[in-house]
Amino acid sequence: MTPTPTAPKPHHFPELAGTYQFSVDQYHRLVAADILGPGDKVELLDGYVLYKPDHVNPPAGWAFPRWRRLRRWTAEEYRRMVDLGILIPDDKVERLEGYLVLKMGQSKAHRQAVVRLANLLSGHLPAGWFVISQVPVSVGGMDPEPDGG
Numbered sequence: 001m002t003p004t005p006t007a008p009k010p011h012h013f014p015e016l017a018g019t020y021q022f023s024v025d026q027y028h029r030l031v032a033a034d035i036l037g038p039g040d041k042v043e044l045l046d047g048y049v050l051y052k053p054d055h056v057n058p059p060a061g062w063a064f065p066r067w068r069r070l071r072r073w074t075a076e077e078y079r080r081m082v083d084l085g086i087l088i089p090d091d092k093v094e095r096l097e098g099y100l101v102l103k104m105g106q107s108k109a110h111r112q113a114v115v116r117l118a119n120l121l122s123g124h125l126p127a128g129w130f131v132i133s134q135v136p137v138s139v140g141g142m143d144p145e146p147d148g149g
Contacts, residue, residue: 013046015066020093020100021047029086035077042071064097072098 022030027044030036041055050069073081078095081087092103118131125131 013048016048016070018102019067019070020091020102022049023047026086029084033080033084035080040071064099067099070099073100
């Protein structure tokens with residue numbers, strides 16, 4: 001007996017690999033929280049919150065043209081998603097240039113280097129200065145998180 005081939009998914013977006021996919025429940029929670037509204041002109045396809053094709057207008061010089069249909073999120077929207085539990089720590093996601101990008105895991109060598117560097121730097125800083133490592137920051141339209149494993 002030969003197995004029956006499975007039908008391909010109606011939507012598949014390999015160019016969006018490495019970006020966050022929402023569940024249907026998360027999408028509905030985004031709408032209920034007014035993070036997404038009727039003016040957004042988006043839809044949920046394969047877990048991606050995408051602008052409808054007739055509403056895509058990427059700015060000139062865009063750093064990620066492959067992601068032109070992905071909805072970009074403001075820092076405020078990102079923090080609200082975290083505060084409301086739409087995004088949780090297990091999601092391992094960070095906001096870069098408005099996109100929700102999956103974080104890479106942290107290797108043992110990376111962790112050791114971070115600890116050694118923090119110890120080395122702390123002994124050479126002026127009074128009142130201190131080293132903070134592995135904490136999220138908000139810089140220039142991004143909210144990168146520390147590498148986590």
